[in-house]
Amino acid sequence: MDRDTAEPNVDAFPGPNAREWVEFHGENAAPSEYSHEFVWDVTREANGPFVTDVDGNVLLDFTCHIGAAPLGYNNEKITDKLREFDLVEPMKIAGQDMYFGAGPTPEESDVPGSSHLMETLVDVSSQYGMDTVFLSNSGAEAMENAMKITHDYRAPAKYGVAFAGSFHGRTFGTLSITKSKEVYTRHYPQIDGIETVPFCADRGCDADSCDCGFFAGSDSQLRGMLAPEGGHINPDEIAFLTLEPIQGVGGYRFPSEAFMQEVADVTDEYDIPLVVDEIQSGIGRTGELWAADHYPIEPDVISAAKALRVGATISREEIFPSEKNRLGSTFGGGDLLGSMMGAFTLEAIDEYELLENATERGRQAQELLRDDAPDHVVDVRGKGLMLAVEFDTAERRSAVVEESLRRGLLTLGCGKKTIRLLPPLDSSTREIELGIGLFLEAIEAAGRSATVA
Numbered sequence: 069m070d071r072d073t074a075e076p077n078v079d080a081f082p083g084p085n086a087r088e089w090v091e092f093h094g095e096n097a098a099p100s101e102y103s104h105e106f107v108w109d110v111t112r113e114a115n116g117p118f119v120t121d122v123d124g125n126v127l128l129d130f131t132c133h134i135g136a137a138p139l140g141y142n143n144e145k146i147t148d149k150l151r152e153f154d155l156v157e158p159m160k161i162a163g164q165d166m167y168f169g170a171g172p173t174p175e176e177s178d179v180p181g182s183s184h185l186m187e188t189l190v191d192v193s194s195q196y197g198m199d200t201v202f203l204s205n206s207g208a209e210a211m212e213n214a215m216k217i218t219h220d221y222r223a224p225a226k227y228g229v230a231f232a233g234s235f236h237g238r239t240f241g242t243l244s245i246t247k248s249k250e251v252y253t254r255h256y257p258q259i260d261g262i263e264t265v266p267f268c269a270d271r272g273c274d275a276d277s278c279d280c281g282f283f284a285g286s287d288s289q290l291r292g293m294l295a296p297e298g299g300h301i302n303p304d305e306i307a308f309l310t311l312e313p314i315q316g317v318g319g320y321r322f323p324s325e326a327f328m329q330e331v332a333d334v335t336d337e338y339d340i341p342l343v344v345d346e347i348q349s350g351i352g353r354t355g356e357l358w359a360a361d362h363y364p365i366e367p368d369v370i371s372a373a374k375a376l377r378v379g380a381t382i383s384r385e386e387i388f389p390s391e392k393n394r395l396g397s398t399f400g401g402g403d404l405l406g407s408m409m410g411a412f413t414l415e416a417i418d419e420y421e422l423l424e425n426a427t428e429r430g431r432q433a434q435e436l437l438r439d440d441a442p443d444h445v446v447d448v449r450g451k452g453l454m455l456a457v458e459f460d461t462a463e464r465r466s467a468v469v470e471e472s473l474r475r476g477l478l479t480l481g482c483g484k485k486t487i488r489l490l491p492p493l494d495s496s497t498r499e500i501e502l503g504i505g506l507f508l509e510a511i512e513a514a515g516r517s518a519t520v521a
Contacts, residue, residue: 070115071496076475076477078476079123079125081123083124085122086123089107103481104469106478109122114141116495117492128476128503130489132490132491135374135454136377139492145494146409146413153179159403159404161404167183182378185203189201190382200385202217202401205379205401207236207347207371208379211310215228215343216394217388218369218387221341226261227262228262228263228309230310231247233269233319234247234248234312235252245262267282269321271324306340308369309331312347313344313359317482319484336366341369342365342368342369343370346359347371347373348374349454350375351413351417353454353490354452355430368384369382377413378401425493425494426453427452429491430452430455432500434448442511444464445460450489453495455490457486457511458485461485462485464514465487468487469481475506477503477507
């Protein structure tokens with residue numbers, strides 16, 4: 069497939085083969101959250117944002133697997149490097165209980181492994197003084213470990229602070245700090261001591277104009293809950309405050325500078341460890357390596373995954389427990405292929421100046437959307453290639469997703485009325501024009517739909 073000339077081409081979606089695959093999958097799979105009946109045919113051509121399904125439909129994927137495939141499909145910036153190696157077995161190493169190398173010394177290694185990946189993560193997080201990494205399987209594990217190390221560091225702390233609308237994972241621990249959809253948490257036990265404050269989603273607000281509930285008069289709810297400010301919580305007993313710099317599942321909500329400055333001021337003044345969840349927003353998605361880099365906050369812990377291909381908890385040595393076996397991973401974190409892919413992704417971002425590209429292509433996409441969007445588009449927002457379009461109703465949002473599919477464009481909903489767009493970080497001007505053009509056609513078609521309330 070020639071990426072420079074490929075075009076979406078959809079006959080019927082989902083086609084008969086896709087329906088058969090979905091039915092076959094469902095015979096044994098537990099119910100899960102599938103956004104649409106797209107069935108990628110891994111034996112067919114795919115390149116960057118272009119992918120072929122099991123019915124031969126060619127689609128333009130502006131989801132990047134919710135950011136977990138940051139360069140799309142079969143991207144030569146990654147695959148060319150993978151072809152240099154004869155892959156071995158076992159490729160999945162038992163957690164971080166075993167070492168592996170590739171050659172006599174790290175400097176002579178042809179294969180970047182977990183040690184090299186951790187070195188790179190420290191390098192790209194050095195602006196926050198971070199020097200230590202723990203690798204794991206997933207983003208949920210990365211967040212679990214962030215909660216564990218901050219509780220240990222602040223022992224005997226008994227509180228954690230999370231924000232309304234947040235999503236941090238589906239394990240018991242991370243569900244306690246997940247404050248978005250009720251379906252994620254219903255009937256599941258919660259960790260005691262988690263306090264919730266509003267997330268300021270009005271990116272232009274300040275203390276005087278805030279209507280989201282975070283600011284109340286001259287103070288914020290975050291500050292007001294602390295005992296020295298007249299509240300009920302001793303700040304010395306807070307293990308962590310955690311937030312997504314840009315909320316993902318909650319609706320691609322971009323905070324205001326005033327909100328982030330207040331978070332920075334409170335955590336700094338009371339020495340509260342700040343855990344930043346970069347699982348969806350990190351690894352260059354916003355035009356910076358970390359979304360936190362856009363804001364005045366100073367993370368003490370960064371949790372990463374998705375685009376990194378492995379889970380990672382990144383912090384300073386003094387925050388991690390010094391005692392062995394205080395941390396562990398369930399058969400992960402030493403994944404040879406995952407570590408290679410993570411290292412190659414970070415190399416590609418640097419080698420091909422993809423932070424700059426994400427910024428430019430994101431600006432292009434927002435301009436195209438704002439210039440031609442109809443009145444029922446409530447908002448267009450984004451940083452880099454982490455983009456969101458909010459509609460007047462949830463029904464219209466769903467109709468736009470469906471109309472996009474009919475035109476061969478894959479998108480994803482989030483929040484209540486929002487569609488998120490995550491093109492590959494190396495998207496070209498042509499691909500953005502093509503994708504946004506299809507998306508605008510879908511919006512127009514949905515606007516004519518009688519099914520939209």
